[in-house]
Amino acid sequence: AQKVTQAQTEISVVEKEDVTLDCVYETRDTTYYLFWYKQPPSGELVFLIRRNSFDEQNEISGRYSWNFQKSTSSFNFTITASQVVDSAVYFCALSEAYSGAGSYQLTFGKGTKLSVIP
Amino acid sequence: DTAVSQTPKYLVTQMGNDKSIKCEQNLGHDTMYWYKQDSKKFLKIMFSYNNKELIINETVPNRFSPKSPDKAHLNLHINSLELGDSAVYFCASSPLTSPARETQYFGPGTRLLVL
Numbered sequence: 444a445q446k447v448t449q450a451q452t453e454i455s456v457v458e459k460e461d462v463t464l465d466c467v468y469e470t471r472d473t474t475y476y477l478f479w480y481k482q483p484p485s486g487e488l489v490f491l492i493r494r495n496s497f498d499e500q501n502e503i504s505g506r507y508s509w510n511f512q513k514s515t516s517s518f519n520f521t522i523t524a525s526q527v528v529d530s531a532v533y534f535c536a537l538s539e540a541y542s543g544a545g546s547y548q549l550t551f552g553k554g555t556k557l558s559v560i561p
Numbered sequence: 562d563t564a565v566s567q568t569p570k571y572l573v574t575q576m577g578n579d580k581s582i583k584c585e586q587n588l589g590h591d592t593m594y595w596y597k598q599d600s601k602k603f604l605k606i607m608f609s610y611n612n613k614e615l616i617i618n619e620t621v622p623n624r625f626s627p628k629s630p631d632k633a634h635l636n637l638h639i640n641s642l643e644l645g646d647s648a649v650y651f652c653a654s655s656p657l658t659s660p661a662r663e664t665q666y667f668g669p670g671t672r673l674l675v676l
Contacts, residue, residue: 486649
């Protein structure tokens with residue numbers, strides 16, 4: 444069975460610091476998909492990034508970057524020069540084998556609550 | 562131009578009542594989902610559905626039933642509400658394209674409180 448572990452329950456940083464959110468996953472499939480979602484205090488779930496298992500290229504989007512390492516089954520998320528607006532709960536998620544009904548169901552980690560202090 | 566919308570945003574009700582939460586997507590997606598987020602923020606899949614097939618997570622009580630009047634809507638009906646049903650319920654949708662492009666987009670959530 445697939446599993447996603449986000450060992451950091453809560454992190455606090457001072458504005459402008461860099462912060463890395465860890466995500467470790469378990470899967471028996473050779474093809475799978477990894478995601479990060481952001482849940483700000485307003486409660487909605489915002490898609491940030493998707494990474495396919497066959498694409499190990501790291502990605503940078505503005506202040507956000509993602510480090511995917513198959514050898515350690517990790518998909519870590521770094522925010523550079525954090526801002527107060529980055530305060531949110533961040534979820535890592537995994538989908539693997541086809542679940543039926545045209546779906547690839549997501550298994551979520553328990554989330555990391557990031558607080559950025561001004 | 563909300564992509565995935567849910568109504569109501571908040572729902573407060575008494576134990577034993579029956580209630581529905583509506584979900585609509587205007588993305589033209591083929592597959593829709595319901596997730597439950599508990600008080601500890603843990604998100605868990607409840608259902609996956611397209612117009613041909615329903616996949617139910619085995620842990621979901623049969624008091625919960627998804628109903629889809631058309632491809633753009635997947636409503637969640639809950640019978641005989643219990644205190645433990647209090648949670649935030651998220652609807653999501655994704656396109657039935659190649660798995661390499663499969664991404665789920667979520668609605669704003671419905672906060673259900675059962676008294």
